[in-house]
Amino acid sequence: MRTVDPDRHAARRGAIMAAAARCFSEKGFHRTSTADICAAAGISSGNLFHYFPSKQAIIVAIVDREAEEVVALFAGLREMEPLDGLSRFLDLILDLAADRAYVRLALEISAEASRDPAVAARVARGDGILQGALRDLLADAAASGAIDSALDPAAAAVWIGAVVDGLFNRVSLDSAFRPQDQGAMVHRLVMRFLAPAAGTVAP
Structure with missing residues (x-):
């Protein structure tokens, strides 16, 4: 055999x-x-x-592989200082957004998820893994006093995800938009959103 x-x-x-x-x-x-x-x-x-x-099986496998990569990525990020891990996450997102082929693929998968329940289920699973990993990273940062402890980590993770989604959509719509030139702006946007309230003392 x-x-x-x-x-x-x-x-x-x-x-x-x-x-x-x-x-x-x-x-x-x-x-x-x-x-x-x-x-x-x-x-x-x-x-x-x-x-x-089938083609569907291939696109599902691509989604599942990315979910596995997210788990490995965040395992490494959580070994860093919380703000360093968040900063590294944003840098990686900017690198991905600068790859227009990757952006087109990501949006194509999202579009197919809106039509195919099987693909939608796997995309939702992958998004849940990403949101959960980002939530845990934010919770670590809040516990250390690096970000606003009054923020709900799960809700904050959703909004950071929305920023990422918007970044990818902007890349797809505007051929002149260069994510690699927007690093300082993206970092400022997210870090100001997460910043501890004035007068807050870190534990």
């Missing part, structure tokens, strides 16, 4: 997902055919369907 090499299997899945992500970003999810994905990945259709039964 033929055995499956798990590392090779994961690598092939990853290569297919990367090829599909490029196609979805360039052509859109619905205008991308399985033939397009096969051509980009350099595989046959039979090989593609061995790893993924």
Whole structure:
């Protein structure tokens, strides 16, 4: 009986997902055919369907992989000083926003989530993981006195997420907008929102 090499299997899945992500970003999810994905990945259709039964399965896998990356990212951020972790998070968001292919893919996934309940469920799960991780980071910062302890960390995480969503939408709408030039503004916007009230003494 033929055995499956798990590392090779994961690598092939990853290569297919990367090829599909490029196609979805360039052509859109619905205008991308399985033939397009096969051509980009350099595989046959039979090989593609061995790893993924449908385009929907690929986009769900992309969402799930990003959720895993968020967990790993925030594990590292929470080892830093709270404000340093928040600052690093904002820098990473700005880096992602500067990648227009990534932004197009993110918005394409959001659009598909509005049409497909299965994709919507996985996107909601991933967003919940991100919101929960950001909430915990903000709670750490509040406990240390680095940010306003009167802020509800969960609500603050939602609003920071809304800023991120707005940033990505601005990139998609304005070809002249350069996120890499907006770092100081984004940091000021978020940090002023989170700043302790005047006269507050850190514990």
